[in-house]
Amino acid sequence: MTDPARPSPDTLLLEAQREGRGRLKVFLGASPGVGKTYDMLRAAQAAKASGVDVVVGIVETHGRRETQALLDGLEVLPRRTLDYRGRTLGELDTDALIARKPKLALIDELAHSNVPGSRHVKRWQDVEDVLAAGIDVLATLNVQHLESLNDVVLRITGVRVRETLPDTVLERADEIELVDLPPEELLRRLDEGKVYLGEQAQRAREGFFSRGNLTALRELAMRAAAERIDQQMLAYRQRHAVSEPWPARERLLVCVGGKAIDRSLIRNAARLADTRGIAWIAVHVIDSRAHRLPNEAKDRIAETLRMAEALGGEAVTIPGENVAAEVLGYARSRNVTQIVVGQSNPVRAGWRRRRSLAHALLRSGAPFDITVVPTRNDACDASNTRDPIAAERWRWQDHITGLALVTLATLVGLFVDRWIGLENLALLYLVAVLVSAVRAGPLPAIVTSVVAACSLDFFFTEPRYTLNLQRHEDVLTLAVFLIVAVLMGRLGGQLRSQMQALRKTARRNANLSDFARRVAGALGRDEVARIIAEHVQATLDLPCVAVIERPAEALRPAARRGIGPDYQFRETDRAAAHWCWDHRQPAGYSTQTLPTSQWLFVPMATAQRVVGLLGLHLHERRRPPSAGQRRLLDALADQAAVALERVMLSAEIGDQRVNSQGEELRAALLSSVSHDLRTPLASILGAATSLQTQNERLSADDRSALLDTIVEESERLNRFVQNLLDMTRLGYGRIEARREWCDLREIAGRARNRLRRELSGRDVPIDSAGDLPLAWCDPLLLEQALVNVIDNAAKYSPAGSPIEIALGTQSQWLLLRVRDHGPGVPAADREKIFDMFHRVQSQDHTAPGTGLGLAICRGLLAAQDGQVRALAPAEGRGAVIEMRLPRKTPPQVRDD
Known part of the structure; x- marks a missing residue:
């Protein structure tokens, strides 16, 4: 866990990477006409008045007189002219601006698309070059140009914005200034001709510039600015190691374990967040022993996290051994103001209560509002209220192994007793305890440590072969031994659990790497589908199918593993697959869509389209996939989608190449054949017509010449036809x-x-x-x-x-x-x-x-x-x- 008293290394690294770069300030507005360019020019005039070297890279005044007036006194860089479709257009001259290297540059319309022939496709890419040269930049941007809001703006205004830029451009801005104007004032400016002129203003008034559209866009702009400011505040806190949360913006965190009460806890947290209109996060801490949880607990955790996402929250899983410390550390990193935690037995006293998460959070003295939600015992049965993380599985084989190790240490000690002292003999038993912890876990190791202490007392302390102690130093030795043995047992057990978790993670990563290598070398869709089915079946040990054709009247998988070729899918299975393909969302078993299906279908989708489905048969197991299995399944589906799209694009390119070659061949054949057929046929037809119509007028030499022409051109035509036949025979290898x-x-x-x-x-x-x-x-x-x-x-x-x-x-x-x-x-x-x-x-x-x-x-x-x-x-x-x-x-x- 990161020490909250130290600055975040990631934040410091980001600051180091920004050294030598220029600073970007974005004037963000809700729509055209709110005054972004005007405010940018006013800021430039103020900077120049304070002695800053300012150059106008490119500014669009759109004929507004008051905006044009603010350019007076500023150095304007000549534009780079480009010819496009018979017109001469001006663009930002990036090279000239970098060569001029002012302290501050003004670049208007950040999302602008450059004229073809420019160095970059988008103007924001030119700005990146300018910033990399160490030049500060003032730029303008409308909120509807953000890529993530493109569909939202379309639904609000009915207009698809074509010029967009990635949200990361705004996220990397060092400063954002929101330029806001009420809709009434903006409409008044539009009517006065200060936004658009003539018919363009009238069309805007009737379409984009409606009062409802402007109000919605204004809210989007305010939210975008607020989110960016919140990110800047978090970065500042991490950079300066501020551990105390700043309640500038409320955020709620709810702790999720493996208990049945967590579902009601999630509902309570969702209601609290909705009532107060704040963001909330569901956090589950997974430790090294999580792989030994019972399946019921794993299923409850997965269902609870999915429920949190369905209710509008953010589901997060973080690794760690100390649950309370990890929750507090994560809450500090996300500037959480309130933590919600459940308590199943609030009235029970004793050591079990002192070990609860709620008690640990309350005792930490952390500056958070901690809300404990009590749940009565009758809300769930005993098996559900028992803490699955603290539960250890009893295996008599592990304890027999520990006893055998103690016996072996005793025999060795009896053999070397005459040469070494009691302290050294204790080390033999510590080795036995450590081996037992690594092989069996902490509980058998603790039992082994108690037996080892008794054996050390019985066989090697005076009086021997009794449990009595006469010397005070022997009491101290045994007490220290017992404490060290118990600690070693617990630490060794944790080490064993961590090693098992690491081996499982390494095995999973190796499987993913092998899967990626195999699908990368696949040459066809059917081969990719076969590899996907084989890998998923081997990894999750579940029957699975890979579908690469859109399900129609019947479900026909391209590959299947764990089920026979005669397996018949039910109607609900086909409907779930069909819905999954159309909506790009999981459907079927353990989902909210067609849950009666025996199959869970996950889409294999890229940004452009759905290329296939991955189906898992979960009905016989009768429990949904765990959170780890779902993450693994999603990773496999993403890799498979990329591989399938690569194969499909290769096939499409091949088909296009064949079609193109066929068109070229057809055009060449028609062009050539038309000449080689028309010329001899025309000569033959002309000579034959002359013989037919003017036979009596022609001399014998003329008739002979015409006949020779007919024979010659016929032979020429015959050779050409023979060439075509030969070419056909060669093409078919005949x-x-x-x-x-x-x-x-x-x-x-x-x-x-x-x-x-x-x-x-x-x-x-x-x-x-x-x-x-x-x-x-x-x-x-x-x-x-x-x-x-x-x-x-x-x-x-x-x-x-x-x-x-x-x-x-x-x-x-x-x-x-x-x-x-x-x-x-x-x-x-x-x-x-x-x-x-x-x-x-x-x-x-x-x-x-x-x-x-x-x-x-x-x-x-x-x-x-x-x-x-x-x-x-x-x-x-x-x-x-x-x-x-x-x-x-x-x-x-x-x-x-």
């Missing part, structure tokens, strides 16, 4: 190479002959180096690939220029190279030209076509374990397309 031993010279010759019309007027030599080995390939596929390459070279080279075909070998490859004398392929496009629909663009030449030829060529070569690539020519212009096939040795032919 091209199978039928290999045989082939002569590359013969294949090159056939390919050249198929393109004789396209190659008319060109010199196309075939150069083969020496004795060229046979190729193990599919001759038809290789010929088609070579035709595509030669046709591509003809398209991209000047008419009449030669195209060279070279055949050769290189290491383990057979080479076919086609070189043209065109502009060549840029280095950046040498790999892209083998993609579908890619065509090299140049300033002076763009060949028509789909760009399928080389893509098909790569597919045809790949089907034969070959490769194709584009090379730069060794000299001169042009491009070189090289096709390579694996070189294999032909089988030997025997002469019979």
Whole structure:
């Protein structure tokens, strides 16, 4: 527990972090027109009059003359101009302001959204940079721009405020000045044109600036300022180690244990807080022995804390061993003024009353109003009134272990008695007591300490083998031994409980870490759901399901553990899941919504949406989850929600990428196919029409030319259709190479002959180096690939220029190279030209076509374990397309 007489380390650390930063003062108002900018300028004029270096970073006067007049005499920093949608707009020049580095800067409209192209999206982010540079800032803000109040303002005014800022910006402000104006005065200013002008003022009068809206916004502004001032007061008290509560704002604290009377105690505290209109907190102190509480007590604590939250209070669980000290320390840290505590047996005297929490708080002399709420014995049964924290479980095995340890210490003592004294023998028994405390707990350790004292007296003090004592020093030794043994027993028992609690916490943290690691590596929603179900079932030992689809007519979990695949959910179960998904709140067993369901459903939700449900089957256990289990369940649900949303976003991005690629492919296909189909069809149609309508007028040479055109364009169209078919077959993996031993010279010759019309007027030599080995390939596929390459070279080279075909070998490859004398392929496009629909663009030449030829060529070569690539020519212009096939040795032919 933190010493109340010492300053809070967190507060001191926060103060140290603020060293070197500028101070931020915010002028907070309920709505536009209350005079925030006016008061800010008046404060700036006063600061300048006292010798402070003041610079106006940016101030919006909105045409108000009295506000504009206050700018006289102040240095105004030129704005940074940005072009946006054809307009020139001015924004805060943050760099110039930091370079100027005045003592005080004025920055209006803290929640303003900057013009696109600025360094930051929001102006408050610019203010953060200015503060970090050590410059004090005066800024203005309307309460409706706070992010946490966005929905509240929408319900009040019917207007969704688009420009918002995080509440933490206001929380980090060093000073807040509330600029308040009664609604009547503000409406009068609006009518006088001091807020808006012309039609804008009339629209505001009819909509946002109604008397009811302004009154509600005024209350919100006052509350925001009051909460910030309360936080500043708490920080001051912590910084200066003020232990006495300051009743500037009343706050009530109620202590919650594991008794049945706590529910009535919570009701009393809620009534007190509601009557006085103050905030209240329900606090439960959990010590190292809490894990040994009976399930009934754990359930009562969880139900009581949930009840406190339902009644409008704040539920808090804090660790500690001394309940009274922890409650008082927490009350000081929260500036609590009144503590409410229950007392089940107010008339009972004796040691049990002196040990009660109420008595400890009253005896502490703390400066709090302590209210003790008595409860009669008939309000609950004996099992409920018994203090579960003080109760210890009797196990005879633990006491036998303690007796065995004392016996062992006695035997060792009898053996070494002749060499060591009584004081040293007592240490042997202390070891036995300590071991018993660590292994069994405080109660067996106390019993062990009493038995050890008797054994020490009986076996090792004079007269021996009796319980009589003759020497006074032996009495003192035994008395000290007994006191030390009892203290060691209690401390050892506490140590054991703390070790068990730490092991449980470490095991839970390790499970959470393992869970986070597994879900982070999951690739699909079903895999995430399976991991969630497995982990929850293993951690809580309860049947569970993970639902990732919104429940409709039936509940279909994506993963289930602890229940069979034939398990049938009841209608109430489905309704609870449906309500949980729609309302983002737990539903089902142990909740206020559909509690007759056998399942408890918890939403796995992010800020944007619900991504799934986590269901626990609690009906057979017949008790709700404890507070610790609920916190663990909420943590698991949050982590699972993040993992599910990550997987869903990845899938959505993948779908969008596929759709985008499909749209690009469709557009390219339509664009290319329209040209490659329309051009030959138009030529064929024109030639056929001429033959049909003007056949008698045409000469024999003209008719022959038209027929040649029809044949040529038909072959061109046939090649294009064949390319499309080949591309489809390649896409579906249906091209199978039928290999045989082939002569590359013969294949090159056939390919050249198929393109004789396209190659008319060109010199196309075939150069083969020496004795060229046979190729193990599919001759038809290789010929088609070579035709595509030669046709591509003809398209991209000047008419009449030669195209060279070279055949050769290189290491383990057979080479076919086609070189043209065109502009060549840029280095950046040498790999892209083998993609579908890619065509090299140049300033002076763009060949028509789909760009399928080389893509098909790569597919045809790949089907034969070959490769194709584009090379730069060794000299001169042009491009070189090289096709390579694996070189294999032909089988030997025997002469019979």
